[in-house]
Amino acid sequence: MNSQADRLAHATSTSVEDMRVAPVELLLNPSIPIDPRVMQIDSEEETWMTRIMNYLTKGIQPDDPIEVRKLRIKAARYAIIDDTLFLKSFSGPYLRCLDPHKAEWVIKEIHQGTCGNHMGGRSLAHKALTQGYFGSYMARDAEQFSRKCDKCQRHAPFIRQPAEELNPVVGPWLFARWGMDIVEPLPTAVGSKKFVLLATDYFTKWVEGKAYKMVTQTNVVRFV
Template identity: 40%
Template structure:
């Protein structure tokens, strides 16, 4: 029994095992999956694989089973294990020896890295990000010994590194506004310190923009230094970032609480201008589902969109493409733009005035697709003036011939062929004779 199970386990890939777990959950708990929306937290690309039309076999079978349920696949968020460490460190009272040793170590390190001159500012920065929002804590100590505390709530989504950069840029801006020309900034993020000092390379475009902004602010100071300190030496700024009580320092201080609604670095994004006349179309539910995983409220429409979604692909610039069987992806066209495409292919520069079937096939070869395109191509060709004017004459009757009934009872006609005779004018050799049997 163990050998057979071992062999069965080898036949499945790790990604197939994850999909099989979800399938088994639907079989064990069908009453939950049929009534509620189930959210699967995973870092695997289950959503893309189950919607792809390239897979066959067991994955295609499992995808058919899972598409009958309202299942959403979302990435698993990071586990903030540092919260437990901060909780223990907050309620643990250090001994006198540890406190004295830490204080002497901090004073020694700060004394070594402090700049010469009495007009040097000291700034401690820290940023924190959780599931709700992002917050920044700043502690500014002037050359006169006055401490200014500031806590900022970021009104936009940001990562931990972006929050650290926001804290750094805000601290530099505050010192500049207060007239400081020399500043020592301390941060517990090795990545931020290394990138600003040039020791580490920033591959992310967003991080590079933050570095450029920090370099620009750095050029406005006579002396500037950014140094790394341990997390235990930056508890004051960390407490402000976590919205805890301020540190117990017997110094005059002013606590500022503000909201930062925009990031310090604004990226120039390319704005795609769409025509105002473009109204809602058949593409909107598919784009909304592929982009935000949102479905219509009606069950039948939601099932229809979920089944069709595997046949389409959404690009980064929100353009919908149709997956083709043997060629490249086809760009989906808005219903208001189909007439322009047919007009260009039928009567444009390379006009050919082909029939409806050839016109729809030519649109596909050019990389376009929309529903009922063959029917619309037929209707467009029928409306073309040149095609109707110079088309060959059609001798076929326009409708089905209905023979007339007999005008009176017993009326009958007979047709006889007489000949062949010698050739006459026009190569005529036979004679057709019609006889009315009623009147002879």
């Protein structure tokens, strides 16, 4: 099946005198079937921008007077330029509003595109805003995207590692070593009890606790 391709490859490596003639076939029609159906690119589903654009372009308002007032206040910060919705930022240029699908694509390109930089969700959302984009849930989507990034999970620095190796204290057998502590005053419960006395076994992590109105020497002796 690759005989013609092999002849062409061999012809390029030979000299002009030894050039061989390789038949070339001209295809008048595509060799693979083409689906004539047109794929729709822009989705017509309603997003957070639909109500704002309908109000600014067609004056469509909801039936609830309270929702109408909220929509008017919210729409005052937006503008439509060349059939595109923009947000009027306070101290910068207009921000192009994005639907959830386009916002996800922009976040992906900024995070791991050709000129992307792997960063946390907060920095990723801030960089998207500085690039001139705005989404209703940009910060939340950026946080979720950065948490699901495989490379970030594999190569991110561990900033909360202990300064030195931990030396766990393990008892040689069950209930051989215990640790006791008094919990700080808690909200007053039934019987005016607001202190908790805890005892924990180091090996099994078994916990015993009891609430007291006041931790005294007698209560500790009875607890032990």
